[in-house]
Amino acid sequence: MAEPIGDNQDKSIEEAVQQFVHARSHGQEPDTDEFVKQYPELEHQLRQRLQNLEKIDALFDSLVQADENDFEETASGQDLVGRKIGSFEIVEMIGRGGMGVVYLARDTKLDRLVAIKSIPIELQADSRARTRFTREAKMLASLSHPNIGVIHDIIEQTDGTDYLVLEYVPGETLAERITKGPLKLQEALTIALQIAEAAAAAHEHDVIHRDLKPGNIKITPDGRVKVLDFGLAKTVGGGPSEKPTAVTQPGRVIGTPAYMSPEQARGKPTDKRSDIWSFGCVLYEMLTGRVPFEGETISDMLAGILEREPDWQALPQSTPANIRSLLRHCLKKDPRRRLQHIGDARIEIDETLTSLTVSVPTVEEMRPVGLRRLMVWAVVCLLVGAIATSLVTWNLKRSAPLSQPTTRFIIPPETDLATDASFHHILALSPDGRRLAYVEEANDARRKIYLRELDKFKAKPLPGTEGAVSPFFSPDGQWIAYSDHYQRTFNKVSLKGGRPIVLCDSIQFRGGSWGTDDTIIFTPGLGAHEEGGLWRISASGEGLEQLTVSDPNKGERGHLWPQVLPGGKAVLFTNRCIGGPDIEVYSLETDRRTKLFSGHYARYVPTTGHIVYARTGALYAVRFDIERLKVVGSSVPIVPDVLTGGSGSAHFAISRNGSLAYVPVVTRSTELTPVWVDRNGRVETLPAATPHNYISVTISPDGTRLAFGIRDGDNRDVWIYDLTRHTLTPLTSDGISDYPIWTPDSKWAVFQSYQAGKFQLFMQNVTGSGEPELLAAFEGILGRLSCCSPDGKEVLVSRWDYYDPNHPRWGNDICVVLLEQNEKYHLRPFIQRNHNQRQGVWSPDGRWVAYAGDESGRWEVYVEPYPGPGPKTMISNQGGYQPAWSRNGKELFYRSGRGNRKMIAATFETEPEFRITGFEELFEGQYQRHIQWRNYDVAPDGRFLIIQEPQEPTPLGINVVLNWFEELKRLVPPGKD
Known part of the structure; x- marks a missing residue:
């Protein structure tokens, strides 16, 4: 299949830019005008790209000159070795940089070593330097974590010089360690885990570092990691704050080039995701021994950050797939597509380290005992599940559904169904009925999505879906969309593999439906965007728009649990009201809402022409004229004792091929004592x-x-x-x-x-x-x-x-x-x-x-x-x-x-x-x-x-009914009112 023209053009521009950058990084100075003439069909777009590179080059030339001037002024400051500042005796100078000199000192009162950081007298008149110095003090004072250097005191001298008294951290920097060669996988991940812990603690206090790099990371002799030098840090709300200055405003580039995020390099506003980029650079460098974006000059390096991908082949072959994926997500150039929370990296690394400690036997070691166990397991599974599995496979593969018998079986969860997520929905069937997705609460009390192929014995957890609630499938059954309740995002994940993709923010998600036009209608939460109505977004995460607005003055609490009807012209949804929930239909063509009946969590069944919905803990069905958007006849109860939750949720799902899955109520009693x-x-x-x-x-x-x-x-x-x-x-x-x-x-x-x-x-x-x-x-x-x-x-x-x-x-x-x-x-x-x-x-x-x-x-x-x-x-x-x-x-x-x-x-x-x-x-x-x-x-x-709750006699499972449509049509005949 030929590539789309737009994709070919983008690829050609990218190749041209790479050629231009390659020439400059090898000592050539290609003329922009002459170079562009070689690509007449790309001239306009290519010229804009190359002009952006030239602007970056000029910006960093001025920045480097300014930093060199700052360093020269610092170097000319007073030598404090041998002097006493307050109760601190200065022992030796242990570092210097654009923001001052760092000394090793002895605290004569507490008999301990400390680090003292000063701004030289020559820079005291520089308001920008004073601001950065003061900010560092405030940042450090707000953070208390074993992986972050501690601030002990601030000393203000009569001559106007300020000093920070900091924790003295012995040992080598991570930069010094990397000069000895790439780190082994377990060592690199152990260090990365502690860096992520420090960054997570800082982000928790709404502080971003903005200059995370190996030179600012120390490794103590006992192996503890300390993140230092918050002199470039800034608050993003909630912590110590100040009015914006030139050092924090857009347009000012601050940080170390090799570890800068693309938005940092462009002088744009930064947030926690810039630290995540820098973290990815540090982890990549630990594993490979080199920075991910190399260059002979700063502008070459920045061009790589903005234009190129790291050399992923440089990663050791032993690097696990999930760590490779983590690095790719940390180093996404678009911050919207980047890993959103450093805590996710911490969890991923921690789980990987745990798995590395598990000894995996070889095939030869496994063979004698493993074969016997496999035989026993196979016999048991065949005795218990052969009949159900045969029926499932037969129902899935045959092409004459009307001749099939109705088949029922129960799927027990791997751990516990997440029925405590009472304001959410926990299961979904793929459109073809081959897969069941459901949310379990794992042993570590974290929710995640499990996927069960109905012709298989076991369910498997979907990687990266921790915190998931309310899953639903794409029309082709290849994706699952869901809400990450922990991170407050609306995500999708491919069943072919890969990490979840964030589509947008979502506060208290209340369901969604993926239309055949590749748009999703969903409820981000009770008032998450404006006031709790229905919203629409493309499956790629673009074009977010509001469709309906709930009206609290009419007792409405939210428009929830939507389903896009066939043809994409109308949406079923639950209007949660103070007097009880109603099922309504919303026309996308006329922008009008119509109440149908009382109930909640409605699902239209195209094959039979019914709406199935929940009411008083049971499922009901009623015939529905989709052309006129009107109910035909009366509702009939069809499935008793189905588990329902708050906000109008009900734990059932229906596939196009006639399968029903639902969580039964084990005990109907709401009588608590x-x-x-x-x-x-x-x-x-x-x-x-x-x-x-x-x-x-x-x-x-x-x-x-x-x-x-x-x-x-x-x-x-x-x-x-x-x-x-x-x-x-x-x-x-x-x-x-x-x-x-x-x-x-x-x-x-x-x-x-x-x-x-x-x-x-x-x-x-x-x-x-x-x-x-x-x-x-x-x-x-x-x-x-x-x-x-x-x-x-x-x-x-x-x-x-x-x-x-x-x-x-x-x-x-x-x-x-x-x-x-x-x-x-x-x-x-x-x-x-x-x-x-x-x-x-x-x-x-x-x-x-x-x-x-x-x-x-x-x-x-x-x-x-x-x-x-x-x-x-x-x-x-x-x-x-x-x-x-x-x-x-x-x-x-x-x-x-x-x-x-x-x-x-x-x-x-x-x-x-x-x-x-x-x-x-x-x-x-x-x-x-x-x-x-x-x-x-x-x-x-x-x-x-x-x-005290009533005792539950048995654990909750999922009831599955194959060829259920025959039963539905018998209970609610299509031709009768």
């Missing part, structure tokens, strides 16, 4: 606490009452339980109140309400006397109330940022609401990052806030000082959420483990800084789990009040 559990796991029932759908619980500070949030269908109300009289009585009856917390005097309950786009906080006397008192009201956001401060003047709220269309970021922030503002409501962000933070709770002394965050790729528990600023401390390290302090403030509890069924107690010290001293696993059980809110509390006597 609050129980007392002691530290040893002994359970005691709560007298007179009848089963309800309890969603939250808190114990009053004096230990005499409980406050519950109870859901009854779509109604939510606050109830109070008296522990003395053992009575449960409602405090509210409006059907829209929930998540109560207590004031410190135990007399009042503070609770929240959400109606018509307004988030409100109320307070009411727990005796039920009087009317609720409005404390605060906020338009356009959604929040979750979590804690009242020890002095009763503030409350913590997890705020859903995507309800604010003017807010420049996304995710859940932890905010503080001041309850005494003279009728002026005030919501102040406390923890605000490009990840989710929830479940904030003050320590009893009010000095610390514990919360759950997902920036590591899974939920973990963290602690930060209040009101800040100060370092963040990770408490859990194997997953954790729902933190709660003991009443005496000496322990911090949280839930962890698979399914988050375990209760963990952590002990800690707070001086000189917050530090964990130990962990204890208290108990594990069938207790309600949820990532949105905390559904347990700690009593003054140390017992836990926790919501």
